[in-house]
Amino acid sequence: MNYNIKRILSLLTLFAAILVFSPRTAQAAEEEKSFEAGPFILEHVTDSYGWHICGEGDKSVTIPLPIILFDEGQLVCFSSGKLHHGEAAYNGYAMGWGDQKGSIVKLADDYSGHLEEGQMYPVDHVCKFNISITKNVCALFISLILIAWIFLSVAKRYEEHPNEAPKGLQGLVEPVIVFLQDEVINPSLGDRAPKYTPYLLTLFFFILLNNMLGIIPIFPGGANLTGNIAVTGILALITFFITNISAKKEYWVDIFNTPGVPWWLKLPIPIMPFVELIGIFTKPFVLMVRLFANITAGHIIVLGFISLIFIFGQMAPAIGYGVSVVSLLFYVFMGVLELLVAFIQAFVFTLLSAIYIGTATEEHHEESTELA
Amino acid sequence: MELIKPSFGLIFWMLIGFGILFFILAKFAWPIITNGIASRNKKIQDQLDEAARVHAELENMHLKHEEMLAEAKAERDAIVADARKISEKMYEDAKLKADAEAQAIIDEAKKTIYYEKMKAITDVKNEIANFSIDIAQKVIEHELSDKEQQEKLIEEWVDNCNLN
Numbered sequence: 001m002n003y004n005i006k007r008i009l010s011l012l013t014l015f016a017a018i019l020v021f022s023p024r025t026a027q028a029a030e031e032e033k034s035f036e037a038g039p040f041i042l043e044h045v046t047d048s049y050g051w052h053i054c055g056e057g058d059k060s061v062t063i064p065l066p067i068i069l070f071d072e073g074q075l076v077c078f079s080s081g082k083l084h085h086g087e088a089a090y091n092g093y094a095m096g097w098g099d100q101k102g103s104i105v106k107l108a109d110d111y112s113g114h115l116e117e118g119q120m121y122p123v124d125h126v127c128k129f130n131i132s133i134t135k136n137v138c139a140l141f142i143s144l145i146l147i148a149w150i151f152l153s154v155a156k157r158y159e160e161h162p163n164e165a166p167k168g169l170q171g172l173v174e175p176v177i178v179f180l181q182d183e184v185i186n187p188s189l190g191d192r193a194p195k196y197t198p199y200l201l202t203l204f205f206f207i208l209l210n211n212m213l214g215i216i217p218i219f220p221g222g223a224n225l226t227g228n229i230a231v232t233g234i235l236a237l238i239t240f241f242i243t244n245i246s247a248k249k250e251y252w253v254d255i256f257n258t259p260g261v262p263w264w265l266k267l268p269i270p271i272m273p274f275v276e277l278i279g280i281f282t283k284p285f286v287l288m289v290r291l292f293a294n295i296t297a298g299h300i301i302v303l304g305f306i307s308l309i310f311i312f313g314q315m316a317p318a319i320g321y322g323v324s325v326v327s328l329l330f331y332v333f334m335g336v337l338e339l340l341v342a343f344i345q346a347f348v349f350t351l352l353s354a355i356y357i358g359t360a361t362e363e364h365h366e367e368s369t370e371l372a
Numbered sequence: 373m374e375l376i377k378p379s380f381g382l383i384f385w386m387l388i389g390f391g392i393l394f395f396i397l398a399k400f401a402w403p404i405i406t407n408g409i410a411s412r413n414k415k416i417q418d419q420l421d422e423a424a425r426v427h428a429e430l431e432n433m434h435l436k437h438e439e440m441l442a443e444a445k446a447e448r449d450a451i452v453a454d455a456r457k458i459s460e461k462m463y464e465d466a467k468l469k470a471d472a473e474a475q476a477i478i479d480e481a482k483k484t485i486y487y488e489k490m491k492a493i494t495d496v497k498n499e500i501a502n503f504s505i506d507i508a509q510k511v512i513e514h515e516l517s518d519k520e521q522q523e524k525l526i527e528e529w530v531d532n533c534n535l536n
């Protein structure tokens with residue numbers, strides 16, 4: 001009985017989704033301009049100054065987010081709604097185009113109002129110190145509050161009910177924490193584990209939660225935070241600094257005088273030390289790229305399937321309807337895959353960070369396996 | 373915005389945001405959670421150990437109990453056997469004593485009878501002596517009168533003198 005209701009509900013959801021992504025919308029878009037998948041996808045996986053909820057063109061619903069700039073020693077603050085998705089300027093500030101796409105530029109004159117297409121607007125300079133609350137920054141704040149709330153309430157439960165069976169949220173996160181401690185942190189770090197456990201746990205849950213929020217297509221999800229190179233870069237950079245600052249003597253000996261390597265690889269020309277030195281930087285670089293690429297690629301594939309509906313819808317609405325069923329099935333499949341990837345990437349990032357820190361802080365060097 | 377060009381704003385907010393999150397969680401969440409899990413693990417382990425210990429103790433007590441039971445049984449058997457022996461001995465003793473007493477009574481009776489008999493015989497002897505003296509006296513008296521008569525008389529008296 002229950003199973004049947006679930007089946008009917010999922011079918012209804014599928015039909016509703018087909019109607020939402022219907023070629024009718026695509027047709028409406030076609031009347032204005034033909035659909036281009038490339039910019040459409042790129043627009044969805046990159047950052048923006050407003051949080052687009054639904055609709056297209058003039059009918060679109062977007063949450064305008066504040067633009068904060070330090071320009072010429074002055075704090076400039078205004079709503080991104082004033083820029084009309086790059087179609088208007090405000091006090092001489094406008095969204096960059098061409099090479100400056102994504103940044104805020106200052107025009108030569110303090111112009112406010114609509115920017116005509118095809119007209120030349122001379123750019124004075126690009127605003128370098130741009131700390132606008134973009135879509136990703138907003139998503140970052142939401143996720144920070146969510147994570148802080150989850151773990152503070154779980155901690156409260158531990159404090160108020162010590163030595164009791166886990167319940168609710170606690171029961172959800174505790175197995176994950178125990179798994180990370182037993183399988184990732186403690187085996188990699190040994191007796192140094194307590195010192196680095198807070199960072200590694202924060203790292204894991206930050207990545208995991210943002211990966212999952214990124215899969216949700218509607219507000220407050222949908223921002224591609226862990227698929228943003230700045231975010232993954234910062235996380236990798238923190239791991240890089242922790243690794244190299246807390247590194248013991250053996251770590252540097254291994255790099256500059258690698259044991260078990262013929263002397264001629266070290267002496268006249270220091271090939272091995274050079275390779276090892278590059279390794280210090282490639283490890284966090286790979287961390288950064290792996291997470292960024294995995295998450296962004298997943299989103300691009302999903303958006304590709306959605307784009308197919310519009311592309312085919314432009315040919316003929318009937319084909320668009322037909323394709324939408326296939327596209328949605330693939331979308332669901334990709335969603336499940338992305339959920340898996342969300343866990344795997346959070347796990348891999350944490351595991352590799354733990355291993356890097358673990359090998360760097362090892363006191364007594366053993367001829368051990370180095371997972372890199 | 374560009375896909376592989378990190379934007380300054382996001383780096384800025386990411387550093388601040390992640391830093392604050394790390395600080396808050398490292399101070400108010402992770403130590404409490406990890407210590408809570410460790411403490412619960414320890415408690416469970418302690419209780420398992422305790423249960424195993426109690427179980428072993430119970431087993432031990434059971435063994436001891438059985439041992440004690442066996443000991444008590446053996447003791448009881450010994451006591452019963454002893455009691456039986458003692459009662460048998462007492463019976464024997466009583467029997468022997470009774471026999472001895474009976475023998476003593478018989479001996480006493482025999483002695484008494486013997487004394488009485490001797491006393492009677494002595495009395496009889498004395499009587500006979502007295503009779504003899506009396507007879508002798510009468511004979512002497514009769515001898516003096518008539519010889520024939522005397523003989524007759526002696527014969528008569530001797531006949532009369534029944535020696536029981």
